[in-house]
């Protein structure tokens with residue numbers, strides 16, 4: 115339809131061709147183009163409707179006898195709409211009542227049929243016969259023999275009961291006769307006795323009284339019968355209706371109102387599950403359904419958290435793993451259940467004794483996963499010091515609403531997920547919790563460096579922020595240092611006769627040297643993707659070798675490696691590194707193959723981070739390997755992590771600092787630790803000075819600032835002196851350029867310090883030099 119030639123009827127919500135002045139065209143709207151365009155100016159809220167719909171509205175208008183639209187104005191359109199609605203109200207009421215009656219009739223009839231079927235089943239042992247047919251269809255001979263035996267036993271028992279029926283009836287009749295005789299005898303004796311009681315009734319009078327009592331009782335019985343008979347019909351209909359509602363698999367759509375149709379799948383019933391599974395295109399299930407058999411519900415649908423849990427045993431010839439093998443299958447199942455893929459989580463059953471045919475399904479209530487996760491307990495000001503030996507980190511909730519509190523001791527972690535899915539926030543939450551234990555040491559590299567981890571200044575003993583070469587090199591050194599620390603601990607522990615894990619008391623003792631050490635790298639793909647012999651998976655690449663050593667042995671001496679990456683691919687995360695992590699968690703990833711890299715084999719067992727919704731499910735992870743929170747036998751658990759914003763993270767970090775201060779475990783840091791730590795001060799100083807030179811320290815600092823402003827720009831004279839002193843270079847008082855009494859740095863001192871440092875490092879790395 116040409117935009118120029120339409121009139122918008124705001125409330126009627128359609129557009130009428132404005133040039134149609136004949137009254138015979140769509141809308142029967144006589145008028146001129148001018149009036150039409152004038153109306154168009156007034157119209158605000160309208161939409162173009164297709165020709166057919168327009169024609170349909172016209173038809174309804176005609177039926178309602180609202181035909182004359184002299185001036186096509188917005189106001190008239192509103193009036194017309196109201197009149198149409200009024201005119202249609204009786205029809206709507208009639209349709210609603212019709213649907214209601216049809217539905218009630220349908221349920222009652224279905225209830226009757228269900229009773230008949232149950233009665234038939236009871237008479238013919240139908241349930242057992244069905245199981246026999248299933249066993250026959252699936253070719254399970256053992257099951258067939260078992261059910262056939264059961265049928266024979268039931269038949270024998272019934273035959274015996276039938277043979278004994280005449281005897282039973284005769285016994286009942288006899289008992290009745292005896293009861294009547296005894297009653298008659300009692301009445302007779304009572305009547306005679308009354309004659310002899312002074313003032314008592316005579317024989318006839320006594321029986322008249324008995325007759326009157328019996329008559330009243332008869333009247334009561336009569337009324338009860340009348341009421342019962344009249345009430346029986348509605349009661350029966352009501353019971354049949356209830357039974358029908360229970361038994362019915364699916365109400366025909368035309369019997370439901372539009373709202374009911376929309377909510378049709380909201381309630382998870384055995385009928386809905388049956389229909390969903392029967393439409394999975396599985397041969398064994400098809401065979402079973404064709405044979406008229408039903409699924410065995412190990413657990414009927416029951417509410418669990420914000421959803422429904424159900425356990426179904428599949429027929430012989432298929433199993434749970436096969437049924438949900440691919441993403442497409444899961445999506446099909448979800449669609450069959452009227453849900454989105456992310457709302458349906460089928461898995462093999464983790465329960466003890468559940469065989470491979472038992473399928474567990476958890477189905478979220480519609481929209482339940484869009485409700486926000488409550489704030490992190492860490493963010494509450496009352497959340498105090500933690501003990502990694504004793505406590506677990508409250509990371510989030512399962513979609514079912516169970517809390518996920520995960521232990522952080524002696525586990526290496528890998529968190530994966532594409533950008534903007536909450537990787538840093540969820541990963542940083544772990545580190546914040548660790549920071550609240552004053553005994554832990556955190557060494558952190560944030561290889562993005564936009565300040566996401568800056569709050570750890572004053573908590574972490576190493577804090578590298580940024581992705582330039584120097585930071586990458588520093589991160590690699592951080593890992594290698596952790597390996598050296600690990601080796602030192604191992605040796606000390608063995609020499610001291612220590613056996614097994616480091617005990618809690620030793621680990622928490624100040625100065626023991628066995629405190630829990632956590633090496634944390636965010637955006638670790640930058641490290642493994644680097645050149646210069648650092649990244650990659652070649653035999654001599656430094657980063658993966660260090661990571662592997664920590665993975666292999668760190669746990670024994672409480673040295674941990676926690677890594678997070680956007681890209682868990684072979685090129686940016688060597689296989690050995692990702693396989694070495696005990697706990698692996700993945701936020702949304704784009705496909706199954708990435709999910710497999712992020713999580714390993716559990717991607718075959720129902721762990722599907724690729725089914726999370728990009729963006730909407732930010733912060734939701736599929737967590738594997740954390741056996742303290744994953745139900746026994748299950749491969750993974752979905753965790754909707756509590757979100758801790760950067761602002762809140764600062765608050766928690768401040769608390770961590772106070773806790774450390776109170777415990778006497780403050781961390782000494784430079785104002786700009788990343789700048790100092792990611793460059794080699796001695797080398798930089800040496801390269802700035804000429805042979806045999808002695809220079810003013812202020813001049814030297816100025817040179818450094820000019821050459822590497824990013825690194826030394828903020829360094830004060832005092833801090834520079836302290837840094838040199840730390841590197842064993844003393845600032846001396848010397849005559850420089852003929853001016854005596856200057857604070858000077860002598861090149862020979864710098865070279866000597868470098869030499870001493872190199873020798874010490876060489877000795878530390880060469881075990882043959884020791885002892």
Ligand SMILES: Nc1ncnc2c1ncn2[C@@H]1O[C@H](COP(=O)(O)OP(=O)(O)OP(=O)(O)O)[C@@H](O)[C@H]1O
Pocket residue numbers: 531532533534535536537538539540680732733734754755756757758
């Ligand atoms: N647990 C959570 N719950 C809800 N939303 C979250 C959660 N975590 C993160 N988000 C949202 O996702 C956004 C991105 O988070 P974050 O910076 O942690 O993502 P990222 O995956 O680390 O991204 P990048 O890799 O690009 O740094 C946050 O700003 C926040 O809006």
